[in-house]
Amino acid sequence: SSAGIITTGVWQATTVAVPYGGTGQTSFVTNGILYGNNTGDLKVTSAGLEGQVLTASATGVPSFQMLDGGTF
Numbered sequence: 001s002s003a004g005i006i007t008t009g010v011w012q013a014t015t016v017a018v019p020y021g022g023t024g025q026t027s028f029v030t031n032g033i034l035y036g037n038n039t040g041d042l043k044v045t046s047a048g049l050e051g052q053v054l055t056a057s058a059t060g061v062p063s064f065q066m067l068d069g070g071t072f
Contacts, residue, residue, distance in 0.1 A: 017041075018039060018040065018041060018042070019039070023041065023042045024040065024041025024042060025041055025042060025044075028044045029044050029045070029046055029047055030047060031047035031048070032044035032045045032046060032047050033045045033054060033062060035061075035062050045062050045063050045064060046063070046064065047064070048064030049064065051066060052064040052065055052066055053065065053066075053067060
């Protein structure tokens with residue numbers, strides 16, 4: 001109802017957008033990795049599995065994959 005400083009309690013309002021210091025999200029995948037989305041909401045990968053490494057697609061989107069033994 002009015003602006004002020006929150007010193008105690010639990011946030012129960014709308015999601016805080018990126019320009020205001022928030023993530024733009026209300027939840028994330030357990031064990032996922034956060035990554036930026038320019039000025040948009042933060043994104044998160046799926047959780048990796050044992051033996052997988054974090055890779056990037058041709059457009060730079062990160063994801064966990066098994067190495068295929070190709071040239072590095």
